[in-house]
Amino acid sequence: xxxxxxxxxxxxxxxxxxxxxxxxxxxxxxxxxxxxxxxxxxxxxxxxxxxxxxxxxxxxxxxxxxxxxxxxxxxxxxxxxxxxxxxxxxxxxxxxxxxxxxxxxxxxx
Amino acid sequence: xxxxxxxxxxxxxxxxxxxxxxxxxxxxxxxxxxxxxxxxxxxxxxxxxxxxxxxxxxxxxxxxxxxxxxxxxxxxxxxxxxxxxxxxxxxxxxxxxxxxxxxxxxxxxxxxxxxxxxxxxxxxxxxxxxxxxxxxxxxxxxxxxxxxxxxxxxxxxxxxxxxxxxxxxxxxxxxxxxxxxxxxxxxxxxxxxxxxxxxxxxxxxxxxxxxxxxxx
Numbered sequence: 001x002x003x004x005x006x007x008x009x010x011x012x013x014x015x016x017x018x019x020x021x022x023x024x025x026x027x028x029x030x031x032x033x034x035x036x037x038x039x040x041x042x043x044x045x046x047x048x049x050x051x052x053x054x055x056x057x058x059x060x061x062x063x064x065x066x067x068x069x070x071x072x073x074x075x076x077x078x079x080x081x082x083x084x085x086x087x088x089x090x091x092x093x094x095x096x097x098x099x100x101x102x103x104x105x106x107x108x109x
Numbered sequence: 110x111x112x113x114x115x116x117x118x119x120x121x122x123x124x125x126x127x128x129x130x131x132x133x134x135x136x137x138x139x140x141x142x143x144x145x146x147x148x149x150x151x152x153x154x155x156x157x158x159x160x161x162x163x164x165x166x167x168x169x170x171x172x173x174x175x176x177x178x179x180x181x182x183x184x185x186x187x188x189x190x191x192x193x194x195x196x197x198x199x200x201x202x203x204x205x206x207x208x209x210x211x212x213x214x215x216x217x218x219x220x221x222x223x224x225x226x227x228x229x230x231x232x233x234x235x236x237x238x239x240x241x242x243x244x245x246x247x248x249x250x251x252x253x254x255x256x257x258x259x260x261x262x263x264x265x266x267x268x269x270x271x272x273x274x275x276x277x278x279x280x281x282x283x284x285x286x287x288x289x290x291x292x293x294x295x296x297x298x299x300x301x302x303x304x305x306x307x308x309x310x311x312x313x314x315x316x317x318x319x320x321x322x323x324x325x
Binding site for chain 2: 003005006008011014015018019021022023025026028029030031032037038041042044045048052053055056057062063065066069070072073074076077080081084085088089091
């Protein structure tokens with residue numbers, strides 16, 4: 001790893017970009033974009049995360065091993081969220097044979 | 110340098126890998142809450158929208174900026190350690206602690222408001238007036254779940270901040286005893302990575318809790 005000494009200016013530019021993105025995401029919340037409000041808010045949050053990870057945490061300068069660990073962590077989180085939500089979205093599609101359930105089948109919206 | 114390492118560079122690599130593995134476990138720790146949030150927001154969409162309208166977007170945005178500022182001073186602390194500037198190191202570490210304290214203070218003000226508005230789940234749940242008007246369309250029981258998420262997620266985040274501030278204090282004391290050199294500053298770097306991680310959690314909590322309901 002051994003992080004090189006990054007010029008102070010770089011950190012300050014990253015900081016002001018983060019502030020700009022914060023103001024942008026707050027401003028967008030006041031405009032009606034329909035479902036895209038959520039998409040924009042999450043896209044901005046993701047860009048802010050990248051700025052922090054790459055510059056403040058110095059991953060831009062770190063080796064392959066650390067990068068693999070981070071990507072694996074994010075991938076695992078994506079699996080957790082994707083599989084859990086897909087389960088909740090699809091579970092009520094599975095018909096339950098009448099003789100298996102004594103009560104009414106569970107209803108999900 | 111510890112005896113099990115070939116050289117200093119290898120030791121630094123091992124330190125970085127260790128803290129990153131810890132941070133991945135933290136991703137999964139918070140990830141469980143984020144996944145649960147995603148499901149309940151989908152199930153009780155209107156209630157979550159109403160709940161987010163109760164939160165003060167100005168305080169949330171201010172806190173985001175305060176925390177980003179603390180990440181900047183943390184990054185500059187590590188840089189000062191690299192260049193061997195002890196006075197700047199101590200100064201930036203203390204600045205990080207002050208900004209962290211400011212964040213927790215603002216969070217405390219927000220928590221207090223929730224008690225004033227009686228929107229604390231279980232403990233003080235009796236929304237009335239304006240709050241009731243915002244929460245009623247989504248169903249009060251479901252709105253209560255939103256506030257469970259609000260307190261669980263911001264509370265867990267605040268606990269991480271408190272631990273981070275204790276670690277910063279430890280670094281200040283060590284730096285005063287002249288423990289860090291441009292060749293050995295791993296504790297500063299490791300605490301820095303932890304601090305930035307806690308910042309990233311907030312970067313996602315802010316839109317998910319405050320913004321996603323929309324204010325138009």
